[in-house]
Amino acid sequence: MLNVPRRTDELYDRVKRVIPPVEWELFADDVDAILALKRRRNAVILAHNYQTPEIFHCVADIVGDSLALARKAAETEADVIVLAGVHFMAETAKLLNPEKTVLIPDLEAGCSLAESVTADDVRLMRRRFPDVPVVTYVNTSAAVKAESDICCTSGNARAVVESLGVPRVIMLPDEYLAKNIAAETDVEIIAWQGHCEVHERFMPADIRELREANPGVIVLAHPECPPEVVAEADFSGSTAAMSDYVGREKPQRVVLMTECSMSDNVAVAHPDVEFVRPCNLCPHMKRITLANIRSALEGNQHEVTIDPELAGRARRAVERMLAI
Ligand code: 13P
Ligand code: SF4
Numbered sequence: 001m002l003n004v005p006r007r008t009d010e011l012y013d014r015v016k017r018v019i020p021p022v023e024w025e026l027f028a029d030d031v032d033a034i035l036a037l038k039r040r041r042n043a044v045i046l047a048h049n050y051q052t053p054e055i056f057h058c059v060a061d062i063v064g065d066s067l068a069l070a071r072k073a074a075e076t077e078a079d080v081i082v083l084a085g086v087h088f089m090a091e092t093a094k095l096l097n098p099e100k101t102v103l104i105p106d107l108e109a110g111c112s113l114a115e116s117v118t119a120d121d122v123r124l125m126r127r128r129f130p131d132v133p134v135v136t137y138v139n140t141s142a143a144v145k146a147e148s149d150i151c152c153t154s155g156n157a158r159a160v161v162e163s164l165g166v167p168r169v170i171m172l173p174d175e176y177l178a179k180n181i182a183a184e185t186d187v188e189i190i191a192w193q194g195h196c197e198v199h200e201r202f203m204p205a206d207i208r209e210l211r212e213a214n215p216g217v218i219v220l221a222h223p224e225c226p227p228e229v230v231a232e233a234d235f236s237g238s239t240a241a242m243s244d245y246v247g248r249e250k251p252q253r254v255v256l257m258t259e260c261s262m263s264d265n266v267a268v269a270h271p272d273v274e275f276v277r278p279c280n281l282c283p284h285m286k287r288i289t290l291a292n293i294r295s296a297l298e299g300n301q302h303e304v305t306i307d308p309e310l311a312g313r314a315r316r317a318v319e320r321m322l323a324i
Helices: 009-015 023-043 066-075 088-097 119-128 140-147 156-162 175-182 204-213 226-232 239-248 260-269 290-299 308-322
Strands: 042-050 062-064 081-082 101-103 134-137 150-152 166-172 188-191 218-221 253-257 274-276
Touching: 009 023, 023 042, 023 290, 042 066, 042 088, 062 066, 062 081, 066 088, 066 308, 081 088, 081 290, 088 101, 088 140, 088 204, 088 226, 088 308, 119 134, 119 166, 119 253, 119 260, 140 150, 150 156, 150 308, 156 166, 156 175, 166 175, 175 188, 204 253, 218 239, 218 308, 239 260, 253 260, 260 274
Parallel strands: 042 062, 042 081, 081 101, 134 150, 134 166, 166 188, 218 253, 253 274
Antiparallel strands: none
16 A cells, blocks of 8 residues: 655644644644645635644744734735634734735634723723823724724834833733833833733742753743743743744743743744743633634634724724834
8 A cells, every 4th residue: 555645744744843643633634624725715824923833833824923913914915814813913914904804713712911901991091191192002902902092012012112202101901011111111101900811920939940940941031921020031022032032042941931832833943942831821822723723714704804994093003003
């Protein structure tokens, strides 16, 4: 009998260090079907750095942090965009591509930060602090973006805040990101009190324990972590900045104080780096699976729609950010 290699075997080679063969057996069929569906529908899959490796390395066309996904979404020529990430990311892609079909494989893939603030809250802040510009983290609904002056991500927050040339800004909804940026700039920042349910759980004591148990370990922390955690880390930056740090500095041992799939995804490209693995799972990111990406492409679900008037105002805030 001929031993014909499956199309997906080559892909498995990429991820075999982080996905055991028995798991791959469960994934191979969906991977194969998704690759065919993408060609048939002229679709692209944008995957955030927190997606699992079989999505990130095997079916995604574009991967990155929220900023990179927004930038690439604005450039794509595909007819269909599948957002392997959370709902606010899919909304951002739709804002930048009003004519295209944008799909999110699970409508429940939310975000604790996006849920912590409403459009009414932003209007309230504006009344309380008239003339103070509102800088809104992209981890928010389109309705909140529509009430904002400009958006930011963890990758450009400081540049956005400083680009406004004012002494004081409102920054919402992530209190910790706001405080971490305030520590880097002279601009006064009025913060909202939203938190990321994944990053707020990291504590400075975790870092001390890690350093004791793993001598020489380099600690990278996402800026959604509490400021006391960021202060004890060796480096803080967006998910893309953490990944770039590993590629550039090639630490012998590293710990990423962020979502669990980050280490798996970065480890694939850096076999010589030891990744120490306490991490926290984002239940929203984990709602996206190969099976529901396949269903999304087969059944056009779930299509992201945004009221055109609101979308126009939200788009302005996102485009203003992208212009920086
Ligand atoms: P990044 O923009 O750094 O990828 O962060 C997005 C996010 O949701 C982190 O929790
Ligand atoms: Fe939201 Fe935190 Fe999950 Fe990122 S990790 S999507 S900020 S809940």
